[in-house]
Amino acid sequence: MHPILSDFRRFLLYIAACLLMGVGIARLLVAAELSTMSYALLFSLPLALLGGFLASSAYYVCRSLPIAHRRMVTAVLVFGSASLISGLSWLGICHGWNKVLFFLLEDGTELQITPHLSALFFLAGFALYVLALLAFDLYIAFDNMHEADRREAASRLLARDAELQVLRSQIDPHFLFNSLNSISALTAIDPTSARSMTIALADFFRQTLSIAEKEKISLNDEVRLCENFLAVEKIRFGKKLGNTFDISPDAGQALIPPMILQPLLENAIKHGIRNLPQGGIITVTIFRRDQWLHISVKNPVASEASNSAGNGLGLQNLRQRFAAIYGEQARVSWQQTANEFLLEMALPYEQDRPA
Incomplete structure (x- = not known):
């Protein structure tokens, strides 16, 4: 099971982190005088949640390439392609959600997404996915270590039980x-x-x-x-x-x-x-x-x-x-x-x- 979904408290913390990131994006848009705070929040908070959902898929990408059997060239190609797809998907979601808000809001407010801003959205999605890959890779490595410790402890327990049986015999x-x-x-x-x-x-x-x-x-x-x-x-x-x-x-x-x-x-x-x-x-x-x-x-x-x-x-x-x-x-x-x-x-x- 996905590590974020396997623990409710961890899931809530992840959602809170995504919303906090959305607030940060909204403040940047307001600081750049590209939008009002109300529209910026309506624009950025759902996007942050969707971005967090996209980033969570990095766990399965890391699981598909176990560290013990990973080749550097393959890892760079797979991780790079996944990050590129995530960046493009994030950019498309930004444009799409901006159009949806334009039709939903009666005042016709719309964020003007310039080529420069599009590049920033793409890079943000790309970088977020790369960070997610690194974070999940580290998590899997520690989880494998803990699993190895658990197996070792179980082996010691079985060995002890076998030893006691031998002692009795x-x-x-x-x-x-x-x-x-x-x-x-x-x-x-x-x-x-x-x-x-x-x-x-x-x-x-x-x-x-x-x-x-x-x-x-x-x-x-x-x-x-x-x-x-x-x-x-x-x-x-x-x-x-x-x-x-x-x-x-x-x-x-x-x-x-x-x-x-x-x-x-x-x-x-x-x-x-x-x-x-x-x-x-x-x-x-x-x-x-x-x-x-x-x-x-x-x-x-x-x-x-x-x-x-x-x-x-x-x-x-x-x-x-x-x-x-x-x-x-x-x-x-x-x-x-x-x-x-x-x-x-x-x-x-x-x-x-x-x-």
Whole structure:
């Protein structure tokens, strides 16, 4: 749709600008002593509206020659021809409307359009159309930029949704299978534990589904998800699995991408705690410093590499995910010693606003 007609306020402003131009033409005619003010207004105001209508057609001329595929010679020919036609049309309308007023007015007043004045009317119509072409060309260029931004935003949204779907599918199937096997085994020997494990597993997956639709969640929500996950794993591993959460009071309301902490705990169990006969403690430390949220996850590992040792793909994916969300503002690093693995993250601090 034409940009002037697509917005009522814009349409009114355009009409007002045309009428203002008509008043300017009338003042020029009076100043040149070619007409009285009353006749000049009757002559110029309708002409200004018709001129504005002619100039608005420049939008379609610009649309017919997209900037990305435009050749200079073609553009000059098309734009020049359209401006020439507009100037001649404007000149013909001026002569025609002057004759109409002559027959309509009883006093027989008529504007004497000399060759010099005809040339001025032609040049005015020509110049007005050229300005309209430039203005609409600029408008289309900005509109294309905005459309590209909208498409990019839509692409990012689709990519984020796809990423979340992948995250949901990446929950270790072995975790689910092992949990179900543990529930099956506990049903016969410890029904209470089996019931507790079933409830914890259901809560974990219910919360996973609820946060998967969100772009960011509060740190408290992520911690609750991790607690449900650990509740299931502690029934499986018993006293072999321990954990501590050290979270500063001002960090709980921070906004973070969903499911960035739970996969780290899962890796800590899979590649660390499970391979240690005595088990170990996973330590999570989170605090705010200035405008940054610092998160670290530390867990013991076996001194000798096991068959379950990871290839670092999950950590690389985490780094790429942060790069997509935060650009260069986020940092992820990890290091492993003979008996310990430490992962550290630093994210821009964003406050969760209460509803």
